[in-house]
Amino acid sequence: xxxxxxxxxxxxxxxxxxxxxxxxxxxxxxxxxxxxxxxxxxxxxxxxxxxxxxxxxxxxxxxxxxxxxxxxxxxxxxxxxxxxxxxxxxxxxxxxxxxxxxxxxxxxxxxxxxxxxxxxxxxxxxxxxxxxxxxxxxxxxxxxxxxxxxxxxxxxxxxxxxxxxxxxxxxxxxxxxxxxxxxxxxxxxxxxxxxxxxxxxxxxxxxxxxxxxxxxxxxxxxxxxxxxxxxxxxxxxxxxxxxxxxxxxxxxxxxxxxxxxxxxxxxxxxxxxxxxxxxxxxxxxxxxxxxxxxxxxxxxxxxxxxxxxxxxxxxxxxxxxxxxxxxxxxxxxxxxxxxx
Numbered sequence: 127x128x129x130x131x132x133x134x135x136x137x138x139x140x141x142x143x144x145x146x147x148x149x150x151x152x153x154x155x156x157x158x159x160x161x162x163x164x165x166x167x168x169x170x171x172x173x174x175x176x177x178x179x180x181x182x183x184x185x186x187x188x189x190x191x192x193x194x195x196x197x198x199x200x201x202x203x204x205x206x207x208x209x210x211x212x213x214x215x216x217x218x219x220x221x222x223x224x225x226x227x228x229x230x231x232x233x234x235x236x237x238x239x240x241x242x243x244x245x246x247x248x249x250x251x252x253x254x255x256x257x258x259x260x261x262x263x264x265x266x267x268x269x270x271x272x273x274x275x276x277x278x279x280x281x282x283x284x285x286x287x288x289x290x291x292x293x294x295x296x297x298x299x300x301x302x303x304x305x306x307x308x309x310x311x312x313x314x315x316x317x318x319x320x321x322x323x324x325x326x327x328x329x330x331x332x333x334x335x336x337x338x339x340x341x342x343x344x345x346x347x348x349x350x351x352x353x354x355x356x357x358x359x360x361x362x363x364x365x366x367x368x369x370x371x372x373x374x375x376x377x378x379x380x381x382x383x384x385x386x387x388x389x390x391x392x393x394x395x396x397x398x399x400x401x402x403x404x405x406x407x408x409x410x411x412x413x414x415x416x417x418x419x420x421x422x423x424x425x426x427x428x429x430x431x432x433x434x435x436x437x438x439x440x441x442x443x444x445x446x447x448x449x450x451x452x453x454x455x456x457x458x459x460x461x462x463x464x465x466x
Contacts (some may be wrong), residue, residue, distance in 0.1 A: 151228040157240050159222030166190070166217045172232040178217060190214040200358055213357045269295045272383060280379040281305040282370055283334075285320025288385025288392075293388045296383060297328040304333045305377065306370045311338070339369055396423065 128407075153174060155163045165174040166181050168189060173181050182190075196213045199205045210219045224236040269292055273279060281444035283289050283305040293424060297305055305325055309318035313463070318336060340346075342364060351365050373384060393399040400423050407416040 128132075149230050152225060153220055153228060153234070154225035154239075155220050155222050157223045159219070163220040164212065164217055165220050167232060168216065172228060172234075174220070176229075178212065178214065181217060190216045197358075204360060206358070206360075265291060266295050269383065270299060272381060273299055275381045277380040278378055279303060279381040279383065280374045281306045281332075282367070282382060282384035283321045283324060284385065285317045285322075285324060286385060286388075288388030290320075290385075292322045292383050292385055293324055293328065293332070297331040301331040302333060303331065304377070306335050306337060306373060308337045308339060308366050308370065335373075337369060337373060339366065343369070 153163065153165070155161060162176050163174065164176070164178050164181060165172070166185065170185065173184050175181050179387050191214070193215045196206065196208075196211050197224050199208055200213075206213075207219060210221055212218060221236045221238070223240040226234040226236045228234045247257075256306060271340050273296060279296075279300075279302075281289065281303060283293050284307060293303075305321070307318055307321040307325075310316045311318075322334070322336075325332055344362060347365055347369075351368060354368075355364075371382065374380075389395050396447060400419070402466055404416060404419060404423075406415075407419065
């Protein structure tokens, strides 16, 4: 079957196939790089694994010093995994959407089998109605594929749009689902009431479970979790996700549906997406629309990447009204323009 296997779009695995006659190994990774696959070329040979610690076991960990550039990128820009690097010199991630034959001498050349489309539809290329239908069809297909599992399926339900949409689509297909959410009673970040509304709506198809982590859970689990992650991670709430997965595993659930990456796909992060959008409006001369969007951004108390000076940021974060409000927005438009 060889590399033709990778034409199947739904799989998300890191794969190793051994071809004895050719005396070569075929490695591959899924389209989006969901499954981890690390590789290290050393004087004693080439090593690969789904975990860095496995490579450390085969080769002395001291052979892989800290990657200073990766540390800098993470601390200053909150970015990691750039250009397939890791936090360890000599260890890289195998490219996503690629395969390679590892020859007997340890050499390999990744070959891409898929890439993101270079062109996307514009607002004139598809109507809102058709876009809604297409998005629903894609989500429905993705959910139905994962519900084919021959093991129990669980859902991580936060009550947000992403996980709630997935829950609704799954509940329309099957009535044997368990949804898990984490609650922090009395805190501003407790999303359990939103998740409960979704669960109540599908009460006849969904078993709903609420997890209540103890207050010292982070401190009790931190060392073990940091060792498990192997590299710095961007948010401590990933520990909460692991708590859900542990509970799922205890109950025999082996497939988890969640809304992770929904914000990245659907422009959910204002700090990442508002600035390019505002810049586009300015370059195209849509000043009225720009002012409206900037005011909307201000109403959410978000600064467009800090490009507006602090004193004026205070002004535009107030409710603009009348002539003074319009003048404030006009001045901010000029200032923002000079910062682009």
